Structure formats: C-alpha cells, structure tokens
Amino acid sequence: xxxxxxxxxxxxxxxxxxxxxxxxxxxxxxxxxxxxxxxxxxxxxxxxxxxxxxxxxxxxxxxxxxxxxxxxxxxxxxxxxxxxxxxxxxxxxxxxxxxxxxxxxxxxxxxxxxxxxxxxxxxxxxxxxxxxxxxxxxxxxxxxx
Numbered sequence: 001x002x003x004x005x006x007x008x009x010x011x012x013x014x015x016x017x018x019x020x021x022x023x024x025x026x027x028x029x030x031x032x033x034x035x036x037x038x039x040x041x042x043x044x045x046x047x048x049x050x051x052x053x054x055x056x057x058x059x060x061x062x063x064x065x066x067x068x069x070x071x072x073x074x075x076x077x078x079x080x081x082x083x084x085x086x087x088x089x090x091x092x093x094x095x096x097x098x099x100x101x102x103x104x105x106x107x108x109x110x111x112x113x114x115x116x117x118x119x120x121x122x123x124x125x126x127x128x129x130x131x132x133x134x135x136x137x138x139x140x141x142x143x144x145x
Contacts, residue, residue, distance in 0.1 A: 035145045037075045037138060038104035042096035045083040050124045051099040055079060057130040058101065058120075065135045074145070075138070105141045114141070 039062065041055050062070060062077055069075040082091040082098070094102055094113060101120040105112045116137065123130040 034109050035107050036073060037069075037141055037145070038102075038106065039075060039077045039138075040090075040094065040096075040100075040102040040104060041077070041079045042082050042091060042094065042098075042100040042102070043079070044098050045081060047099065050121060053127075054099060054101060054120045054124040054130075057124065057127050058134065060127060061131040061134045061138075064131070066138065069142070074142070103137065103141060105144070107145055 039058060041058055043051055043055065058077070062075065066075050070077065080087050080090060080096070082088075082096050091097075094100065094104075096102075099117070099120075101116040103114040103116060105114060114137070116134070119133060119137075120130070123133060
C-alpha cells in the first residue's frame with residue numbers, strides 16, 4: 001500500500017513539474033519601430049493531454065479570430081520545444097521549464113511578457129472557454145499597440 005502511495009505521489013510530482021510555468025512579467029527593449037504581439041507556446045518533448053490541448057486551442061483562437069493580424073505579422077505564433085538545444089536561450093529568457101503560454105507584447109520596441117500559463121492549464125481542455133478568454137486578452141493588448 002505504501003508503495004502505491006509513493007508511486008502515485010511520484011507520478012503526480014513529475015506531471016506537475018513537466019507542466020510548470022512561472023508567473024512573471026518582464027520588460028525589455030527592442031527596435032522602437034516594432035509593435036506586435038508574439039504568442040509563444042513552450043512545451044517539453046513529452047506532453048500531456050492538456051499541454052496538447054493548449055496548443056490546439058491557441059492555434060484555433062488565432063486562426064479563427066486573428067487571421068488578418070497573423071497575415072500582417074501584427075501577431076506571430078511560435079511553438080517552442082524547450083528540450084531542443086536551439087531553443088535554450090528563448091526558454092531561459094521566458095523562464096519556461098515546461099508547458100508555458102506567453103504573450104510577448106512589443107510596443108514601440110519595448111517588450112512586456114504576459115504569462116498566461118495558469119489560465120491555459122485551467123481552461124486548456126475547454127475550447128470555448130479557452131478561446132473566449134485568450135481572444136479577450138489578445139484584443140486588450142492589440143488596442144494598446
């Protein structure tokens with residue numbers, strides 16, 4: 001019985017660690033002529049159902065409501081495997097250690113990182129609720145550009 005409890009706790013710990021996201025916003029400076037929103041979906045190689053749903057629902061929301069902005073590069077979408085060596089620096093920049101969803105809002109060359117990871121995990125398996133809230137968050141940021 002103790003062995004089963006131990007393995008249950010171990011498995012839950014691994015899942016929570018793999019799907020960990022930090023709740024921090026950061027600001028940086030870029031070319032002052034740049035104003036856009038980068039949507040960044042970080043993930044590890046091994047993904048849970050919710051992690052896959054977050055990606056699918058983010059794509060759905062962007063393609064459904066922001067196709068024009070995607071085409072104009074006013075919004076960009078990147079899917080980033082944090083386990084890949086070439087993605088090490090960007091994962092470090094956003095402190096992404098597992099599945100994480102960020103809006104990187106660039107206005108007049110200044111970056112503001114908005115961590116949506118908690119929201120993404122809470123709503124990730126409900127496409128309608130996820131899409132509605134993500135759309136609202138992006139709309140709010142677009143109005144500020």
